Amino acid sequence: MIGRAVKHRDSALWVAAMVHRISGLALAIFLPLHFLALGLAIESEARLESFLRWSDQPLVKAAEIGLVFLFTVHLLGGLRILVIENFDWRDGQKQLATLAAALSALVAFAFLVRVF
Amino acid sequence: MNTELSVSLWRGAQNGRYETYLVPQRASQTVLDVVTFVQRHIDPTLSYRFACRVGVCGSCAMTVNGKPRWTCRTHVAKVAASGRLEIGPLANLPVIKDLATDMQPFFEKWQQAKGAFAPTKTRRDAIAQIEPDTPARKAADAAIECINCGVCYAACDTVRWNAEYLGPAALTRAWTLVNDERDGGNLARLQAIAGAGGCHACHSHQSCQELCPQALNPTAAIAALKRRTAVAYLKGEIKV
Amino acid sequence: MNVRLYVWQRATAAVMAPLVVVHIAVIFYATRHGMSAADILSRTRGSIAWAAFYGVFVLAVSIHASIGVRNILSEWTPLNERRVDACAVFLGLVLAVLGLRAVAAVVLP
Numbered sequence: 001m002i003g004r005a006v007k008h009r010d011s012a013l014w015v016a017a018m019v020h021r022i023s024g025l026a027l028a029i030f031l032p033l034h035f036l037a038l039g040l041a042i043e044s045e046a047r048l049e050s051f052l053r054w055s056d057q058p059l060v061k062a063a064e065i066g067l068v069f070l071f072t073v074h075l076l077g078g079l080r081i082l083v084i085e086n087f088d089w090r091d092g093q094k095q096l097a098t099l100a101a102a103l104s105a106l107v108a109f110a111f112l113v114r115v116f
Numbered sequence: 117m118n119t120e121l122s123v124s125l126w127r128g129a130q131n132g133r134y135e136t137y138l139v140p141q142r143a144s145q146t147v148l149d150v151v152t153f154v155q156r157h158i159d160p161t162l163s164y165r166f167a168c169r170v171g172v173c174g175s176c177a178m179t180v181n182g183k184p185r186w187t188c189r190t191h192v193a194k195v196a197a198s199g200r201l202e203i204g205p206l207a208n209l210p211v212i213k214d215l216a217t218d219m220q221p222f223f224e225k226w227q228q229a230k231g232a233f234a235p236t237k238t239r240r241d242a243i244a245q246i247e248p249d250t251p252a253r254k255a256a257d258a259a260i261e262c263i264n265c266g267v268c269y270a271a272c273d274t275v276r277w278n279a280e281y282l283g284p285a286a287l288t289r290a291w292t293l294v295n296d297e298r299d300g301g302n303l304a305r306l307q308a309i310a311g312a313g314g315c316h317a318c319h320s321h322q323s324c325q326e327l328c329p330q331a332l333n334p335t336a337a338i339a340a341l342k343r344r345t346a347v348a349y350l351k352g353e354i355k356v
Numbered sequence: 357m358n359v360r361l362y363v364w365q366r367a368t369a370a371v372m373a374p375l376v377v378v379h380i381a382v383i384f385y386a387t388r389h390g391m392s393a394a395d396i397l398s399r400t401r402g403s404i405a406w407a408a409f410y411g412v413f414v415l416a417v418s419i420h421a422s423i424g425v426r427n428i429l430s431e432w433t434p435l436n437e438r439r440v441d442a443c444a445v446f447l448g449l450v451l452a453v454l455g456l457r458a459v460a461a462v463v464l465p
Binding site: 021024025027028031032034035036037038039040041042045046048049051052068071072075078079081082085107110111114115 | 366369370373376377380383384387388392393394396397414417421424425428447450451454455457458459460461462
Binding site: 009011013014017021080081084085086089093 | 273319321322326333336342
C-alpha cells in the first residue's frame with residue numbers, strides 16, 4: 001500500500017470515534033485490576049483498607065483522574081453512536097462531539113478538585 | 117501568473133514512488149489540468165483516468181494532498197496554498213499504474229451487498245405507481261445519486277482495516293433498494309449485509325459523508341440499515 | 357462484527373448508560389466523604405440492591421468489552437477470526453469471573 005497517511009483524519013467526528021475506541025481499550029485493560037482490588041475484601045476489610053490508603057498517593061490519584069476522563073468520554077462517545085444509529089440524522093454533530101470532550105474534561109477536573 | 121507548482125505524482129504500481137514535476141500555475145486551474153499538463157508536455161508515460169472533465173462521471177477521483185477528491189472539480193488554488201501538490205491513486209484499491217486504480221473490488225462488493233434491483237413485475241404488468249413523497253421514496257431518493265466514483269471507499273478507514281467490509285457506496289445502494297417498493301430481493305439483501313463485512317462494521321467515522329462529491333450521506337444510510345437488519349434478526353427473518 | 361454481536365454490544369451499552377452515570381456519582385460521593393473500606397463495606401454488605409446493580413453491570417460489561425476488544429483485534433492485528441473469537445471469549449470470562457468475585461467480595465455478609 002502507498003505509505004502516505006490520508007489526511008482527512010482531522011475531522012472532529014473521526015477523532016471522536018478514535019477517542020471512543022482507545023478509551024474503551026484502556027478501560028478494558030484497567031477493569032480486571034479494578035476487580036482484583038475490590039476482591040481484596042475477601043481476605044479482610046483491613047486488606048482493602050490498606051489498598052485504599054495506598055491509592056491515596058498523588059500518582060495514583062492522577063491516574064484515577066485520567067480514568068474518570070476516559071470513563072466519561074467513553075460514555076458520551078457511546079451515546080453519540082446510539083443516537084446516530086437509533087434516531088433521525090441530525091446536523092451539528094461536530095459541535096456536539098467537541099462539547100462531549102469538554103464535558104468529560106470538566107467531570108475529570110471536578111474529580112481532581114475533590115481528591116487534591 | 118508565472119509561478120510554478122511543485123507537483124508530486126505517484127509513479128509505478130503498488131510499489132512505486134512519488135516523482136516531482138514543475139507545472140506552470142494558471143488561473144482557475146484544476147488538479148486534472150495539472151495532471152493532464154504533465155502527461156502532455158513532460159512525461160507521456162503517465163497513466164491516469166478521466167472522462168467528462170466537468171464533475172458528472174466520477175472517473176477522475178484521486179488522492180490529492182491526502183484526501184480523495186474529484187480532480188476535475190478541485191481547484192489548485194484551494195488545495196495548493198504553498199504551491200505544492202501531492203497526487204496519488206485512490207487508497208484502498210489495487211494500483212494498476214500511476215494514478216489509475218483497479219475498481220474491480222469496489223464493484224464486486226457492490227454485487228455482494230446485493231446492490232442490484234430484483235424485479236417483481238414483467239413488461240406485461242402495469243407500471244408501478246410510486247409516490248415521490250412517501251418516507252421510503254424520499255429516503256431512496258436522498259441516497260440514489262451515487263455514480264460509483266470510489267471517493268467514499270477510498271476515504272473509509274474501516275475499508276482499510278477490514279478487508280471484508282462492503283464499504284459505504286455498496287451499502288448506500290443497498291439502502292436505496294431496501295426502500296424501493298418494487299424490489300423483491302430484500303430478505304436476501306438484508307442477509308447479505310448482516311454478516312462479517314456488513315453494515316455493522318461501520319464505526320461512524322463519517323469520512324464518507326464529509327467527502328462525498330454528490331453530498332450523499334452513507335453514514336446515515338448505514339445507520340438505518342443497522343436498525344433494519346437488527347429488527348430482521350430479532351424477528352428471526354435473517355440469521356448470522 | 358455481524359448483526360448478532362452488534363445487537364449484544366448495543367443492547368449492553370444501552371443498559372449500562374444509566375449504570376455508568378450512577379457509578380460516577382458513587383465515585384464522587386465516596387471520594388468527597390473520604391470513605392474508608394469500613395464505610396464502603398458497611399453499605400454494601402448484605403445489600404441486595406448493590407448486588408443487583410453491580411451484578412448486572414459486571415455481566416453487561418463482560419459482554420460489551422469483549423465484543424469491543426474483538427473488533428479492535430480483528431481490525432488492527434493480523435490474528436485470524438478463530439483466534440480473535442477465542443481472545444474475546446477469554447476476556448469476557450476473565451471480566452465476568454473477576455467481576456462477580458469482586459461483587460461477592462463486597463456484598464456477601
